[in-house]
Amino acid sequence: MGCRRYAVNDTGPARWIRRVTVPVVLIALVTSAALLLGRIYDGPTVTWLTAGSGAGAVLVGALARRLPNWQVAPLSILLMGCYLLATCWWTARQAELPAPATRLLVDAAVNGVPRLLTAMIPMEPVPDTVVVPVVASWIAGLTAAEIAVRGRRMLLGLLPPLLLFGAAVFVVGPNAEPARWPAVLFVAAAALGLMVTATRPAPAGPAPVDSAPLARSTAAPDQPSAGWADGLRLRSTLVSLAGAGAVLLVVVLSAPVVVARISTTDVDPRRYVTPPQVDSLDENPLIRISGWALNPDQPLFDIQVGAPPGDTVSEAGRSATTGAQLRLRLAVLHDYDGVTWRVGGTYRNAGRVLPPAPATETNRAEADRSLVHQRITIDELSGRLLPAMPAPARVDGVRVAYDAASGTLLHPEGLTDGMSYTVDSVPPPPASNALITADVPAGEAVARTLRVADGVPAELSRLARQIAEDNGAPYQRALALEQFLAEHYRLVADAPSGHAYPNLGFFLLGPREAGGQRGTSEQFAAAYALLGRLIGLPTRVVVGFVVPPGGTSVHGVHAVAWPEVLFSGIGWVPFDPLPRPDSVIRPVEEDFRPAPQESTPPVEQSPLPPVDPVPSVPAAAGPGRQGSTPGWMIGAVGGMLGLAVVGGGVFGVLALRRRQHRHRLTGGGPADRIGGAWLEVVDALRLAGHPAGVHLSASEVSRHSRELPGIDALPDLDPLADLVNYAMFAPDDADLEQAGVAGNHAIGYVDALRARRSWWRRIVWSLHPGPLRWHRRRTSAVDTAREPVSLT
CATH class of the missing domain: 3.10.620.30 (C8orf32 fold)
Incomplete structure (x- = not known):
């Protein structure tokens, strides 16, 4: 055994047994991987296609073993291309995809791996999810046939099917039950192949009777005798038994550790691949309501509702289609951070048949007799989210991604004018006394x-x-x-x-x-x-459309x-x-009762001590009388007092502004300093005459700061906005280095904005007392980072 080449000079049945058994063993090994991979697909189609791909590659390698090496690989690749075209045509026909097979094959070759790892389980056999397993199975079969059939190294030929089996285990991950029978088939086939191709020492038969003395005397020195052959056979058996015992010992010792590791660690490659994402327009479609309300006549899409073809609608479906209103969901928003509601869904590429959403699992049992059929044609609706009645069970006509938690649909390529698709939905049950x-x-x-x-x-x-x-x-x-x-x-x-x-x-x-x-x-x-x-x-908040029943144009x-x-x-x-x-x-x-105002108890007045009367002083008879103060002196003193008050006020504002600036950037923890840097930017925008709106988030304020009219080439505030968002959601994780970076960004932006003002506006900028009172009601700088920008 080992990696040595097995003998091919057998005569009679043994030779043909080896030639037939080795390809059969390789086909069984590839089939075991196909059986394992098919557990995460809908139906047996992928199992048959993958097993057929590996079997075809093995048969090509076995039948072309007489050809030169440089001819076998191109021939096998050409046949693989034909098999792939047939696979794409068949799966596209089953999935009712209208695109030609060649275009689907090119698209699947480019995007097959990410779509395979982001598809919803059970996956529908479509070109995107089938091409990669078929190619991998063909390559494994071709490589194994070249090594085991042409190269006559059976043990080394087991490596490609083993890698294919391991890749299938990795792709399936924790999304199916443990695959025992495919593993048993793999081990049994591998053992059969090694047993059939095992190399045995040539037996030494007895010499002819009439020439025995001469044969023994003239035998070649390296010719094994019968005793030596028996010893070699015994040694080979002992070595095999020792090797099998060592392997068994390793398995027994490592099995508990491996099983415990597998049972506690779910390795799923899908967690490392980014699924289809909604764009910025669909992340918070709630803000689109106002735009649609101001354009009530804008045509968005057309819809026709009825029973699925050749089916009838149940009582629940009839009430959903003939009631006063028909609700179609576009997006479901679960997450709210005090500023915006967001979708936050995890969309997975899905086939035509969709798994039930958690909230509709109790209703899916009656799906066959309660489906409501909708045909929707897009007009001016933009984005990626697809409108549909809750809860969709089947989608035809377009490729979709599905979020099972919300029951909403997404078209990864985006909506286009004239795009049409059909949806079969399970309507929610009517309200009950429960x-x-x-x-x-x-x-x-x-x-x-x-x-x-x-x-x-x-x-x-x-x-x-x-x-x-x-x-x-x-x-x-x-x-x-x-x-x-x-x-x-x-x-x-x-x-x-x-x-x-x-x-x-x-x-x-x-x-x-x-x-x-x-x-x-x-x-x-x-x-x-x-x-x-x-x-x-x-x-949660749902964004959608409420339309009359039946067919209508949605605006x-x-x-x-x-x-x-x-x-x-x-x-x-x-x-x-x-x-x-x-x-x-x-x-x-x-009807709303505001909080009662806390009453302040009256201050008890203490009796004042008696005051001796002051003798009155007679008034002066005229301005020229002795003891009167000259008017110019009064004016001079008043002017000096006024200048002193103004100067003191200016000095006080400067000192307080400087102290405020230093406290914001160096006082408190890292999160407070990041919030203080943001306050500097917010105040600067207001001092420059371009205040940010009360409804804007930090990222939107950053974009607003780059679009100030008449002011160009200002520093970018996106890094500071990112730090503000980080401090808002994780204030305890911010560090002093981030606080220093935030302060530098704020100082750079404020200095650049102030430098673009005229000289007298820069003076007013420095003396303006507004920043001292604009944020007095905030308890800390972090409060500003956690709330929208306020102009009060």
């Missing part, structure tokens, strides 16, 4: 939907407590919150966009005459979700945001906090 007594889940699994960022205004917390104080059950709290928003706030189309803490505070408690208590569905949904989390309800007027609440055993339930068309809106001041 909601009245349903509880809401708690724990780490729903911590994401209960998290509230720091810096919530006290008035909002007080408002949430007041709404929930007379409603104990979760569903009653959710209904009370919906009713409160619908009765006290007005829905308008021209309200400014924004859902940060200051924006929601102004929307909920701002005076009506100043524009408060009015907003778009963006503010209604965001306010509901925030107040719901403050009273213990797991909430900007149909775009809306609504909140959803998660109930145990039921799933996500939508709520509608928008006011009804015929409702009378009451000012929030009529």
Whole structure:
């Protein structure tokens, strides 16, 4: 055995047994890897295609063993190309992909590996997910055949199938049950191949009887005798037994460690590959509501709803398609940092059949008789997110990525005008009486939907407590919150966009005459979700479209945001906090009880001691009388006092401004210093006459600072904005080096901006007392880093 070449000069049946057994063994080894890999695919198609690829390569190598080496490889590669084209054509036909096979093959060759590692399991057999396993199986079969058949080194020929099997194990990872039978098949086939190709010493037969003395006397010195052959056979057996014993001992000693390591470490290559991402337009589609509200006639897409072809709609599906409204989801936003709501989903490339979302698993059992069919044609809707009814179970016509946590769809190549696709969705069940007594889940699994960022205004917390104080059950709290928003706030189309803490505070408690208590569905949904989390309800915000049932053209007027609440055993339930068309809106001041003002006890007046009367001095008779003060002296003294007051004020402002600057950049911890550097930049923008808006985040302020009218070539504030965001989310991890870098960025930007002002404006800049009072209400510089820029 070993890596020596096995003999091929056998005659009779033994020779043909080896020639047939070695290719069969190699095909069995490749097939075992195909069986293992097929466990993460939908159906047996990939198993057959991968096994056929390896078998074809082995057969080509076995049948062409008489050809020269330089001819076998090109012939095998040519046949592999034909096999790949046939594979792409077949899988594209099964997946109903309209593109030609050659184009699909080129695209799969370029993007096959990342799409294979980002695809949702179970994966659908499409060219993207099939080409890489087929090529790997063919190469492994070709290499193994060249080594084991042509090179006659069976042990070394086991290496390519072993690498293919290990790669299959790595790709499958923890996404399937342990594969016992493929491993048994691999070991059995390898043992059979080694046994058949084992090299045995040539036996020494007895010499002819009539010439035995002559044969023994004239035998060559290196000719083994019968005794020597028996000894060699015995030694070979003992060595084999010792080697097998050593291997068995190593397996016995290392098996517990290996099994324990495998059971505690889930190695999944998908965690190292970035899945398809939403673009900046779709990361927070909530801000698009205002734009659509101002352009109500903008055509976004067309939709036709009905039963799947050749099927009927169940009662749940009929109520979803014939009701007063039809809800289509575009994005689901779970994460809120006090400034913006974000999608935060993990999208995986998916086939046509989608796995159920966690909230719809109880409904998917009736999927066959409750599917609702939608045909959607994109018009002017941009981005990558695809609108669809909840919860999609099948998508045809386009390549999609799917986020199972939210049940939303993404088209990695982006939406284009005229793009058409179909979706079969499982409609949510109608509201049941179980909601009245349903509880809401708690724990780490729903911590994401209960998290509230720091810096919530006290008035909002007080408002949430007041709404929930007379409603104990979760569903009653959710209904009370919906009713409160619908009765006290007005829905308008021209309200400014924004859902940060200051924006929601102004929307909920701002005076009506100043524009408060009015907003778009963006503010209604965001306010509901925030107040719901403050009273213990797991909430999220959904951006989508509410359209009439049946077929219709969806425009900007149909775009809306609504909140959803998660109930145990039921799933996500939508709520509608928008006011009804015929409702009378009451000012929030009529029902909201603000915090009582702390009364100050009256100061007890102590009796004053008696004062002796002062004798009156007779008034002077005229300006020329003796003892009168000259007017010029009074003016001089007054002028000197005025100059002293002005000079003292100037000196005081300069000293306080200098002390403030030094305290911001060198006082407190690293996070406070980073926040102080940000305050320097914010004050500089205001002193320059270009203040940043109250709704802008740090990154948006950085972009605003680069676009100041009439001012060019300013330093870039993106590194400082990144440090501010880092200090906002992880203040305890900031260090002094980062604080120093932030201070240098702030000083450089402020100096450059001030240098571009005229000389007298630079003087006003230095003497302006505004920075001393603009941020007095903040307890620390970190508060500024954690809240939007304020102009008050």
